[in-house]
Amino acid sequence: MxxxxxxxxxxxxxxxxxxxxxxxxxxxxxxxxxxxKVTDIARRIAKLKWQWTGHIARKTDGRWGRKVLEWRPRTGRRSVGRPPTRWTDDLARVAGIRWMRDAQDRSLWRRLGEAYVQQWTSFG
Known part of the structure; x- marks a missing residue:
């Protein structure tokens, strides 16, 4: 944020x-x-991030984009202290742990996207 x-x-x-x-x-x-009458940059960035993530999550051809979204560190543990957030951490905050499944439904994903943009821009 x-x-x-x-x-x-x-x-x-x-x-x-x-x-x-x-x-x-x-x-x-x-x-x-x-x-x-210029669009707020924070809203635009959040919206594009949400749209791109949904687009990549719906891909099934095995390209690297989806693999990057699903990647987890080998140890499964994060460093001591406040660890840096991953790209998907704030997505999971809005859409839940099963956000990859929810991204398959475009209308649901769009509705969740509005909540995500609101939540993401309220911090900036």
Missing amino acids: GLIRRPKVTQRAMERAMLGVSLRDHIRNEDIRKRT
Whole structure:
């Protein structure tokens, strides 16, 4: 979740530059977003991640993309302390442990995707 902060800050800076607005003008980010009508980068990233994951999970031809999604470390254990999250950890938070099976149903996957985007963007 911490990785999304930099693109959001950059996007806000670009939007301010588009409008010629300075930080000293004390205009809220929401007001700037309404004026530019640009999609929030966090929402776009989350949506694309969800769509790509569903696409790869539905593949059955044995290519490496699905193998990467299913990969687990050999030991099955993670390091002591707070281990880094894997690509699929936040997917499982929204869709559950059987998210690979749920991805086969496109309409269910789309509905879960909206919840995922909401959950993912609320942290940034």
